[in-house]
Amino acid sequence: MNYQIQEEAGFRYVDEGQGEVLLLLHxxxxxxxxxxxxxxxxxxxxxxxxxxxxIYEMPIRHASLEGLLAYIEKFVTQKSLQDMTLLGxxxxxxxxxxxxxxxxxxxRRLVLTGSSGLFENGMGGSFPKRGSYxxxxxxxxxxxxxxxxxxxxLIDEVFDITTSIPKCMSIVGIAKSAQRNxxxxxxxxxQVPTLLVWGLNDTITPAEVGHEFNRLIxxxxxxxxxxxxxxxxxxxPEQFNELLENxxxxxxxxELVS
Numbered sequence: 155m156n157y158q159i160q161e162e163a164g165f166r167y168v169d170e171g172q173g174e175v176l177l178l179l180h181x182x183x184x185x186x187x188x189x190x191x192x193x194x195x196x197x198x199x200x201x202x203x204x205x206x207x208x209i210y211e212m213p214i215r216h217a218s219l220e221g222l223l224a225y226i227e228k229f230v231t232q233k234s235l236q237d238m239t240l241l242g243x244x245x246x247x248x249x250x251x252x253x254x255x256x257x258x259x260x261x262r263r264l265v266l267t268g269s270s271g272l273f274e275n276g277m278g279g280s281f282p283k284r285g286s287y288x289x290x291x292x293x294x295x296x297x298x299x300x301x302x303x304x305x306x307x308l309i310d311e312v313f314d315i316t317t318s319i320p321k322c323m324s325i326v327g328i329a330k331s332a333q334r335n336x337x338x339x340x341x342x343x344x345q346v347p348t349l350l351v352w353g354l355n356d357t358i359t360p361a362e363v364g365h366e367f368n369r370l371i372x373x374x375x376x377x378x379x380x381x382x383x384x385x386x387x388x389x390x391p392e393q394f395n396e397l398l399e400n401x402x403x404x405x406x407x408x409e410l411v412s
Contacts, residue, residue: 157193159186159206163232166206171197174407175235178204179226181244181268181385182328183294183312188243191391192398205229207246209328210321217327219245219335223252230260237407239263241398243385244358245270245328251337254344262407264348265398268359268384271337272366275358287313299355299383341370347405348374351397353382353389375401 157168168186170193178189186204193202205226212221226249230238240261242250247269254261290313295301315321348371352364361378368376377397379386387394 157186165229165232167229167233168193168202168204169233170202171200173200175201175203175238177230177235177238177240178202179240179242179246179249180204180207181246182209182325182332183297183315184243184246185311188385188388189241191387191395192241195391195395195399203233203235207249210315210318210324212324214320214323214327217324218331219248219252219328220331222249222328223256226253227257230257236260237262239265239402239407241265241267242269243267243387244274245332247271248332248335248337251341251344252335254346255337255340258343258345261346263402263405264344264346265351265401266348266367267351267386267394268353268356269363269367270332270359271335272363273359274332274363275360290316296357297384298389299353299381300389303389338366338370341367342372344371344373346373347401349398349401350374350376351386351394352376352378353384353386354378354380355382356384358384 157170160167160169176196178192180188186206189204196202207222208225238261240250240253247266248271250264250266251271254264291309294309294312295304298304350364350367352361354361364376368374379390379393382389
């Protein structure tokens, strides 16, 4: 889909539509395009905002969940965003959880899909492996139930990332930070309605991880999508958007108490 990537105060982001804010956070190897289906479906009645996380541009010493969380905090302040619905996939879900912990007054609803924070099966002990296109293609395909979703364009993008030593170091630093930052003991602090959408065939954050989030977050609702792996909004955008639309309608922001 065609949308404008805006730049302001050092941030690159998408800001489409008007209305209640849906703030979307992509994962470690994610991109703005991961959310194409959400943008096209919801931007006619919501304000869909997606910051491009500086995963590969951060100084190595700041390559961590804490560094990315600080970036999101600055972005939200820069854009004066309030009463947000936070949506996060994979690492983006982990960041959405941490933001909700630290800024509960700004978050009205939370949506997690394939989120890290409890357990994630890494993409291989030596990943990202430099110089092997076949290896990268295999690991990218591992993210999806249908390997055809792993297009050559997507594989090329990841391969280009893995040829850069500084980018690889940032990825490893952030991945290790995510593994250290287990949120299980703090999930009781989430007091907003939470939608959990999981791929039934997720190989990275398996189905039992979705069940565990559901158990630990009081006001949460869990849905599985069959023949789907780690990125439901990419593999089955119509089903994902239908679940999201119905859930948003049942949890209007106006009825929530700040």
